[in-house]
Amino acid sequence: MIQSGTIKIKEDEFVELKDIIYKNSAISFADSKKYLLENRLTKRLQELNFNSFKDYIYYLKYNVKKNEEMEILLNLVTINETYFLRERGQMDYMVKTVIPELQAKGKRSIKIWSAACSSGEEPYSLAILLNEAGLFNKLNIEIMASDINTEVLNTAKSGVYRTVSFRGVPPNITSKYFTKDGFTYKLDPSIKSKIKFFQANLLSPVVGSKVGKVDIIFCRNVLIYFDVDAKKKVIDMFHRTLGMPGHMFLGHSETLNKINDSFTMKNFGGGIVYMK
Ligand SMILES: C[S@@+](CC[C@H](N)C(=O)[O-])C[C@H]1O[C@@H](n2cnc3c(N)ncnc32)[C@H](O)[C@@H]1O
Incomplete structure (x- = not known):
């Protein structure tokens, strides 16, 4: 059953997911940024009918669509703040x-x-x-x-x-x-x-x-x-x-x-x- 609200990430899942993100983008998430991954990725997990990060990590690693999913994941976790004539x-x-x-x-x-x-x-x-x-x-x-x-x-x-x-x-x-x-x-x-x-x-x-x-x-x-x-x-x-x-x-x-x-x-x- 799909949970409402944010899907919580367990400590071992957080370590594995941030390692996957790091290897594919160099972006490092500090331990204090756990909530950020939960907030940004809950909707995506729900779209895929997952109610745990464990299932999502498995999908990212082994599904035939893992390359497409990596692109979606990186689109969701990058910080894209910018504006014209900045600095x-x-x-x-x-x-x-x-x-x-x-x-x-x-x-x-x-x-x-x-x-x-x-x-x-x-x-x-x-x-x-x-x-x-x-x-x-x-x-x-x-x-x-x-x-x-x-x-x-x-x-x-x-x-x-x-x-x-x-x-x-x-x-x-x-x-x-x-x-x-x-x-x-x-x-x-x-x-x-x-x-x-x-x-x-x-x-x-x-x-x-x-x-x-x-x-x-x-x-x-x-x-x-x-x-x-x-x-x-x-x-x-x-x-x-x-x-x-x-x-x-x-x-x-x-x-x-x-x-x-x-x-x-x-x-x-x-x-x-x-x-x-
Ligand atoms: C905060 S924005 C900065 C945009 C612009 N340079 C500025 O200063 O306004 C950071 C950008 O870096 C991109 N980014 C993060 N990791 C990257 C990587 N490994 N390779 C290329 N771009 C990356 C993000 O997608 C994001 O759009």
Whole structure:
């Protein structure tokens, strides 16, 4: 019989499930986050007619649909909080300083990777600011954007957003680049077409080759969910993926301290840029 309310996870089930999630995404759940898995996964267990996490774990491990279920599980447990022009200082620094410096060195093609882009607000913000600065007319700019969560990527590809994505966005930017349609805002196709979205797990051994060499990486507000070992692997991969010179931006609460010392760090006032 299906229980009403939250399905409780037993200690051994929690240990096994968080290990499965870690192996497939690098996301580590602290013991205090048990309730989060219960809250986020109860509905899914009920859809599958399970009333225990034991049955769900068995399904994840052995069912013929285990790969599809892993995708659904990761879509349910990732934290996808994002909004347009978030931590804008880093974006402005890229547009006003990093790219002009690369241009001055004779570079005519620039490749940017938004490596945990969630529903697309981050790469689209970069494209909007690059457009405002007239840089698409002067340079060949390629923007790639990836995430492990296929559901948020679908939102990103649709280019349709709700008000919550616009906190702090100047009204002139919203009216110039979006068309309001009821409660939603549709991104202008000229910006939408600038981004190439794809699904990628940052811990996958093939992710670097999917992207090729890039000049600038934005990987913000995702390393906080990883343990030290996973952070090291991801940052090593970014180091290999960046060309010379390469620039990398992390979230404001993220640091390379005790993770990697191959980058030169520069504090530009509005944040930090890591340079290869
Ligand atoms: C909090 S959002 C950050 C979005 C955006 N970078 C920002 O700062 O606004 C974190 C994103 O990391 C993604 N993520 C978590 N683990 C990942 C992994 N192993 N590989 C790729 N993306 C991952 C999540 O799906 C989520 O969309």
